[in-house]
Amino acid sequence: MTKYESIFQEVNLASRKLIGISDAKINQVLEDLAGLAISQTDFLISENQKDLDRMSPTNPMYDRLLLNPTRIQNIANELLQVSTLPSPLQHVLEKKTLENGLSIEKITVPLGVIGVIYEARPNVTFDVFALALKSGNGLILKGGSDAESSNRAIIKVIHEILVKHGLPTTAFQLLPAERESTKALLEAVGYVDVIIPRGSQGLINFVRENAKIPVIETGAGIVHTYVDETADLEKAKAIIFNAKTRRPSVCNSLDCLIVHESLLEKLDELVAPLVDNEVEIFADSSSFQALKSDPKIQLANETHFGTEFLSLKMSIKTVSNMGEALDHIAKYSSKHSEAIVSENQEAIDRFLMEVDAAAVYANASTSFTDGAQFGLGAEIGISTQKLHARGPMGLAELCSYKWVVRGNGQIRK
Amino acid sequence: MTKYESIFQEVNLASRKLIGISDAKINQVLEDLAGLAISQTDFLISENQKDLDRMSPTNPMYDRLLLNPTRIQNIANELLQVSTLPSPLQHVLEKKTLENGLSIEKITVPLGVIGVIYEARPNVTFDVFALALKSGNGLILKGGSDAESSNRAIIKVIHEILVKHGLPTTAFQLLPAERESTKALLEAVGYVDVIIPRGSQGLINFVRENAKIPVIETGAGIVHTYVDETADLEKAKAIIFNAKTRRPSVCNSLDCLIVHESLLEKLDELVAPLVDNEVEIFADSSSFQALKSDPKIQLANETHFGTEFLSLKMSIKTVSNMGEALDHIAKYSSKHSEAIVSENQEAIDRFLMEVDAAAVYANASTSFTDGAQFGLGAEIGISTQKLHARGPMGLAELCSYKWVVRGNGQIRK
Numbered sequence: 094m095t096k097y098e099s100i101f102q103e104v105n106l107a108s109r110k111l112i113g114i115s116d117a118k119i120n121q122v123l124e125d126l127a128g129l130a131i132s133q134t135d136f137l138i139s140e141n142q143k144d145l146d147r148m149s150p151t152n153p154m155y156d157r158l159l160l161n162p163t164r165i166q167n168i169a170n171e172l173l174q175v176s177t178l179p180s181p182l183q184h185v186l187e188k189k190t191l192e193n194g195l196s197i198e199k200i201t202v203p204l205g206v207i208g209v210i211y212e213a214r215p216n217v218t219f220d221v222f223a224l225a226l227k228s229g230n231g232l233i234l235k236g237g238s239d240a241e242s243s244n245r246a247i248i249k250v251i252h253e254i255l256v257k258h259g260l261p262t263t264a265f266q267l268l269p270a271e272r273e274s275t276k277a278l279l280e281a282v283g284y285v286d287v288i289i290p291r292g293s294q295g296l297i298n299f300v301r302e303n304a305k306i307p308v309i310e311t312g313a314g315i316v317h318t319y320v321d322e323t324a325d326l327e328k329a330k331a332i333i334f335n336a337k338t339r340r341p342s343v344c345n346s347l348d349c350l351i352v353h354e355s356l357l358e359k360l361d362e363l364v365a366p367l368v369d370n371e372v373e374i375f376a377d378s379s380s381f382q383a384l385k386s387d388p389k390i391q392l393a394n395e396t397h398f399g400t401e402f403l404s405l406k407m408s409i410k411t412v413s414n415m416g417e418a419l420d421h422i423a424k425y426s427s428k429h430s431e432a433i434v435s436e437n438q439e440a441i442d443r444f445l446m447e448v449d450a451a452a453v454y455a456n457a458s459t460s461f462t463d464g465a466q467f468g469l470g471a472e473i474g475i476s477t478q479k480l481h482a483r484g485p486m487g488l489a490e491l492c493s494y495k496w497v498v499r500g501n502g503q504i505r506k
Numbered sequence: 507m508t509k510y511e512s513i514f515q516e517v518n519l520a521s522r523k524l525i526g527i528s529d530a531k532i533n534q535v536l537e538d539l540a541g542l543a544i545s546q547t548d549f550l551i552s553e554n555q556k557d558l559d560r561m562s563p564t565n566p567m568y569d570r571l572l573l574n575p576t577r578i579q580n581i582a583n584e585l586l587q588v589s590t591l592p593s594p595l596q597h598v599l600e601k602k603t604l605e606n607g608l609s610i611e612k613i614t615v616p617l618g619v620i621g622v623i624y625e626a627r628p629n630v631t632f633d634v635f636a637l638a639l640k641s642g643n644g645l646i647l648k649g650g651s652d653a654e655s656s657n658r659a660i661i662k663v664i665h666e667i668l669v670k671h672g673l674p675t676t677a678f679q680l681l682p683a684e685r686e687s688t689k690a691l692l693e694a695v696g697y698v699d700v701i702i703p704r705g706s707q708g709l710i711n712f713v714r715e716n717a718k719i720p721v722i723e724t725g726a727g728i729v730h731t732y733v734d735e736t737a738d739l740e741k742a743k744a745i746i747f748n749a750k751t752r753r754p755s756v757c758n759s760l761d762c763l764i765v766h767e768s769l770l771e772k773l774d775e776l777v778a779p780l781v782d783n784e785v786e787i788f789a790d791s792s793s794f795q796a797l798k799s800d801p802k803i804q805l806a807n808e809t810h811f812g813t814e815f816l817s818l819k820m821s822i823k824t825v826s827n828m829g830e831a832l833d834h835i836a837k838y839s840s841k842h843s844e845a846i847v848s849e850n851q852e853a854i855d856r857f858l859m860e861v862d863a864a865a866v867y868a869n870a871s872t873s874f875t876d877g878a879q880f881g882l883g884a885e886i887g888i889s890t891q892k893l894h895a896r897g898p899m900g901l902a903e904l905c906s907y908k909w910v911v912r913g914n915g916q917i918r919k
Contacts, residue, residue: 109836112859189881195870197880204892205862282714286892301695301718307893308720328915335917423522445910446525449618457608457913466918467610467909468602479617479699479906480720481894493892496880497858500870502741504748505879 097277100266101206101233101284107264108206108231116180118258119226123176126254127169130219133250134165140246141215148213148239158213158240168219171471175223178470181488182229196499201492203229205286208278210235210300212292215243222251222265224473228491231264233285235278237292238270279304286493287481291474294401309482311474314344314429315401316459319351319418319444323437326359328456332434334366335458342403344475345430345462349398349408351418357383357411364409372405379411399425415440419447426450429477430459451477451484510690513679514619514646514697520677521619521644529593531671532639536589539667540582543632546663547578553659554628561626561652571626571653581632584884588636591883594901595642609912614905616642618699621691623648623713625705628656635664635678637886641904644677646698648691650705651683692717699906704887707814722895724887727757727842728814729872732764732831732857734848739772741869742847747779748871749845754818757888758843758865758875761814762821764831770796770824777822785818792824812838828853832860839863842890843872864890864897 094102130137141160148155187199207230211217218234225232236244244267252262268274279288279300288308290300297310318336320329336347352360360383364374368389375393376384384390397408398421412418422431432454433444441455452462462484464472469487476482482490507515543550554573561568600612620643624630631647638645649657657680665675681687692701692713701721703713710723731749733742749760765773773796777787781802788806789797797803810821811834825831835844845867846857854868865875875897877885882900889895895903 106836109860109862191879195874202862305714307891309893325915331915331917339918423519441912445912447522449522449615450908452909452911454911455913457911457916458918460918461608461911461916462909466604478720480722483906484909493896495863496865496875496897498865498867498870498874499854499858500868502738502744503870503874504744505752505871505873 095277097268097274098281098284100268101278101281103263104231104233104266105206105284107261108203110261111226111229111231111264112182112203114229114260116182119180120176122226122254122258122260123172123223125257126219126223126251127172127176129250129254130165130169130172134162137165137243137246137250138162141243143242144213144240154213154239158215158243160215160243164216168216171220172223175227175471178227178488180227181492186494193503194501195503198497199494200497201489202495204491204493206231206233206284207491208233208235208281208285208288208306210275210278210288210290210292210296211237212296213237213239214291215240215247217291218244218247218267219251221473224471224488224491225265228488230491233266233268233278233281235268235275236270238272241270244270276303279306282306289474307481309474309476309486310478311476311486312344313401313427313477314346314462314475315349315399315425315427316345316347316430317349317351317422317426318347318432318434318459319412319415319422320353320356320363321415321418321433321435321437321440322353322355323440324353324356324434325436325456326356326363329434330363330366332432332456332458333363334370336432336460337367337372337407338370338405339458339460341405344401345459346403347407347459348400348402349410349425351410351412351421352380353418354379354411354413360384360409361387367407370405372407374407374409376409377411380409401427415443419444422448427477428479429475430454430462432457432459451475508690510681510687511694511697513681514691514694516676517644517646517679518619518697520674521616523674524639524642524644524677525595525616527642527673529595532593533589535639535667535671535673536585536636538670539632539636539664540585540589542663542667543578543582543585547575550578550656550659550663551575554656556655557626557653567626567652571628571656573628573656577629581629584633585636588640588884591640591901593640594905599907606916607914608916611910612907613910614902615908617904617906619644619646619697620904621646621648621694621698621701621719623688623691623701623703623705623709624650625709626650626652627704628653628660630704631657631660631680632664634886637884637901637904638678641901643904646679646681646691646694648681648688649683651685654683657683689716692719695719702887720894722887722889722899723891724889724899725757726814726840726890727759727875727888728762728812728838728840729758729760729843730762730764730835730839731760731845731847731872732825732835733766733769733776734828734831734846734850734853735766735768736850736853737769737847738849739769739776743776743779745845745847745869745871746776747783749873750780750785750820751783751818752871752873755816757814758872759816760820760872762811762823762838764823764825764834765793766831767792767824767826773797773822774800780820783818785820787820787822789822790824793822814840828856832857835861840890841892842888843867843875845870845872864888
């Protein structure tokens, strides 16, 4: 047994004990952890500083890595928020009694052991622990090596609270930051029930390529909004501007505007707020012709479609009908969030039915794709696959179910 | 693009059209297919004979491969049965209206494209087609090479019905029987949404090791029944006999009897019906001592635990308390079906809560783990994993969902 395997086995064994912990106790643990995180602010910040010292302040990851008193307060607030949510466990999803008297119930249970692989965002360590504990799951964390000191400090604080409440620290472990531990985790068949990667497309691709256990892919959003010939242009203008500029770095932000060709003469007006706000635009040939009087507009090439920009950049595709818009989306979308702006009910219904994405919108900004907006209470990520969970994943999505059958001697003929 | 990739792309594109087909039309297709399967009995049997001619009649697969008029009638009946089930699509799972007037609905949709890899069971070809069509999913089939002529004949019959109804045959395709096509299917990222292997543990292991897309593991059942010190021995005797002998070749059949040590003196009585029916018993040292007057009882070694026998064989493990029984199950179970026989309500509740399996039973035979028994109407397999679907999988488990958001210009602050 490798050193990793013994960790995986330990977590797996300890996770079996979590199902017996009352929700009241879990909530108390989370409240106490929020308090301890704040009282240990100095310790957390000084350990975080060790990581920051090893990174250049111009590295885009620097800001994500940084902990400060405000951020620790926000983390504590999120721990308290999770403690106020209803337990996702022991819900009866179905119930029936067979003619022979056998009672069958389908009830929610923890997934078991969750593996989370993430980059240099130490807040994820607290965040994911809270969701795992609340849903009765064991947890194996593999954080980025850039955040090793921060993560070690955070797990120390978490373990301190677990010990105080007599709960098994072995159910929640942080793997060594070395690269080999990721590979071992991805192959921990029999010990780990699901892997959730949180981070860049490169990380997600690596996980998909190497995992021998089920993975939930989260994150990547190549997002389109189609403005058809019947669209209310004022609504369209506001929706596009909001979807692109509200938080360009998040996955629900707009990447490609699709316009019906009949709107080309009003296109400059539609994109004016974007141009005024320094959004770089890559226009296909038709839309480029319509916009080229503005020297800031660039001609798109193939690489500008199917790209998640995560910044103030956007491509434009011109179509002559809905079918072309649907085909473009089917070809380039990452099936995260897709929208239509239209006043034609038939077109709206067709779009909402035929577009295959976690969230499909009519006449609204794709910025709403978010666990809190959808009423999930907390979010571990936004799934872009179709198995198990799609779109924002909350506590319910960290659960499985089992069939509980009670009899008094029934046998099957 | 490889020859396989163009097939995958074709299925993926065509599958997008399936969501627009009415349930009434789908049911008509299934009814017509049932009729055509029967009227083409001679053709199907003669093509099946070509496969049978290449296999030795003593091969255990021979019987599974065989088609005859009765079996084709059964297949037709199953097609008709699927046509009577309610559509699993367009169900509203959740519905809410945000304060800003945004309407959000969570509705069921097809998974997209399902890949099924199976061995020499030609009935699976009809079976899986019916479930895929009914749930709006495209389908890529990879059958065993031993059944190639049979499968080609069946897909020809299926395509004939699709053409008659003006539906795209390209949405339902059978891959060439060559081995490379399996590997290609397992790597069809972006085209296939889920792979379901149906067959031996070896096949399932191969799929798990090589798939780059989500897999639902089905089948393997290493099943225990624990008889505790309070058990009603008559119930226990009947339950054990039924779970072991009703259909020993299926996944819900009993593999290991766990007995409390206080029952050792009555163990011979408990297992007498099994011994009388030629069940080979591998007993651990304590139970062997109790049973050794019977020369047919064998002493178990480690390999007899954690084995799915799929035949008239069973191991016995002796424990001195519930904790040991739970540990034994956690160590060796495949998380399929697990049972306790007990008259102690506290012990029952603990067992049902702590045992991690798709189906957990008190005082009943594990033979009931089955889609029809659980009321699912039809079954594509029994999942032994915890993501997406657990236990028997029916039409609902071949669906995902999407969030449909309707607004009138809403943007997010």
